[in-house]
Amino acid sequence: MKISSKIISIEAREILDSRGNPTVEVELETSLGIFKSSVPSGASKGKYEALELRDGEKRYQGKGVLKAVKKINQVIAPKLREKEVVNQKEIDRVLINLDGTKNKSLLGANSILGVSLAVARAGAKAKDLPLYQYLAQLSQNENQFKIPFACFNVINGGVHAGNELDFQEFMIVPQEKIFSKNLQIAVEIYHQLKKIIKKKYGNLATNVGDEGGFAPPLKKPQEAIELILKASKNLGYLKKIKIILDIAASQFFENGQYKTRFGIFKGKELVNYYLNLIKKYPILGLEDPFSEDDWENWKLLREKVKKKILIIGDDLLATNPERIKMANEKNACNGAIIKINQIGTLTEAIEAVKLAQSFGWKIIVSHRSGETTDDFIADFSVGIGADFIKAGAPARGERVVKYNRLLKIEKELQSL
Numbered sequence: 077m078k079i080s081s082k083i084i085s086i087e088a089r090e091i092l093d094s095r096g097n098p099t100v101e102v103e104l105e106t107s108l109g110i111f112k113s114s115v116p117s118g119a120s121k122g123k124y125e126a127l128e129l130r131d132g133e134k135r136y137q138g139k140g141v142l143k144a145v146k147k148i149n150q151v152i153a154p155k156l157r158e159k160e161v162v163n164q165k166e167i168d169r170v171l172i173n174l175d176g177t178k179n180k181s182l183l184g185a186n187s188i189l190g191v192s193l194a195v196a197r198a199g200a201k202a203k204d205l206p207l208y209q210y211l212a213q214l215s216q217n218e219n220q221f222k223i224p225f226a227c228f229n230v231i232n233g234g235v236h237a238g239n240e241l242d243f244q245e246f247m248i249v250p251q252e253k254i255f256s257k258n259l260q261i262a263v264e265i266y267h268q269l270k271k272i273i274k275k276k277y278g279n280l281a282t283n284v285g286d287e288g289g290f291a292p293p294l295k296k297p298q299e300a301i302e303l304i305l306k307a308s309k310n311l312g313y314l315k316k317i318k319i320i321l322d323i324a325a326s327q328f329f330e331n332g333q334y335k336t337r338f339g340i341f342k343g344k345e346l347v348n349y350y351l352n353l354i355k356k357y358p359i360l361g362l363e364d365p366f367s368e369d370d371w372e373n374w375k376l377l378r379e380k381v382k383k384k385i386l387i388i389g390d391d392l393l394a395t396n397p398e399r400i401k402m403a404n405e406k407n408a409c410n411g412a413i414i415k416i417n418q419i420g421t422l423t424e425a426i427e428a429v430k431l432a433q434s435f436g437w438k439i440i441v442s443h444r445s446g447e448t449t450d451d452f453i454a455d456f457s458v459g460i461g462a463d464f465i466k467a468g469a470p471a472r473g474e475r476v477v478k479y480n481r482l483l484k485i486e487k488e489l490q491s492l
């Protein structure tokens with residue numbers, strides 16, 4: 077049977093994200109219903125990311141997105157009316173061409189993404205498939221479905237928190253085979269950590285950062301890691317977890333040096349600092365250990381660590397196939413953060429995934445620090461066969477909505 081499900085209308089509006097900043101929500105209508113999507117936003121954005129269009133006027137301190145909304149309602153919607161939603165590639169191509177710039181600066185990646193993801197939701201419905209299965213089809217992923225390992229942010233620093241930790245994210249990655257068990261472990265450690273922080277630093281220290289991890293008054297990364305290990309040990313989970321750190325080093329890279337509050341490092345010194353951390357702690361991976369243009373030190377670290385340690389590019393790659401190719405040529409990393417809003421369309425994000433997978437890299441699907449309650453990335457991570465997902469702490473609505481969706485998918489997979 078030929079499936080026909082055409083776009084009747086697309087309507088965008090301005091809503092708020094988890095930080096209280098405006099963002100874009102899209103509603104797309106077909107004969108099968110109304111399909112929604114909303115767009116996240118980063119705080120520690122990489123310089124190679126596609127452009128997020130903001131109004132720059134007085135309201136919302138320049139952060140309004142009425143221009144982006146207008147682009148959807150007045151430019152994109154008329155072009156896509158009557159298009160078949162199952163033709164994701166073709167629709168994304170129309171969006172890319174309509175914009176016509178290299179970094180989506182005409183329409184804004186936020187306008188484009190909102191539409192691209194709503195189209196995918198409508199396409200899944202047209203094919204009568206759960207979203208993750210439809211996304212597997214779109215990405216030609218023929219492997220058995222699996223829920224990725226989740227990286228739970230339990231301590232926040234960097235631009236996501238008001239403390240003095242320079243490293244941005246301290247994540248635990250429970251190692252059980254079943255996602256729901258890993259979620260349980262993460263939640264138990266999270267609450268144990270809260271107790272330890274409260275006892276050691278007082279009640280105020282249990283405040284959280286943008287992604288829901290605690291933001292205690294620490295300076296040294298080792299202190300944060302020790303707290304996490306203590307919490308894990310108290311519960312008998314020490315052997316069951318690994319740690320991934322998102323250093324987000326571009327944020328403290330100045331004039332060729334890495335300037336942190338626990339010391340100033342030249343690139344090579346930072347390489348040694350990381351090697352010591354890896355020796356001492358159960359570290360599985362380091363994300364953005366250097367700034368996005370410091371290829372030399374990325375390469376050096378890669379050469380010095382064992383293959384199983386993940387050196388992960390986020391700002392470095394910006395979910396951009398060209399950057400991923402460059403990073404492979406320079407042997408800079410073996411893991412790719414995939415954030416669909418860094419590139420703007422679903423099709424391009426899938427292309428980035430396929431390319432990184434073809435190099436044998438691990439794939440980590442990621443939320444942004446400014447999130448909405450859209451759970452698209454949960455389905456996306458399963459659909460494309462990601463190895464990991466990071467969606468923040470196992471707390472706060474905009475974070476747990478992703479984990480809760482994975483719980484549902486896990487149940488569904490058990491009965492397939």
Ligand code: PGA
Nearest residue numbers: 117118119120121444445
């Ligand atoms: P961002 O941070 O969403 O603020 O860019 C997340 C990350 O760096 O992984």
Ligand code: ZN
Nearest residue numbers: 322363364390
């Ligand atoms: Zn990052």
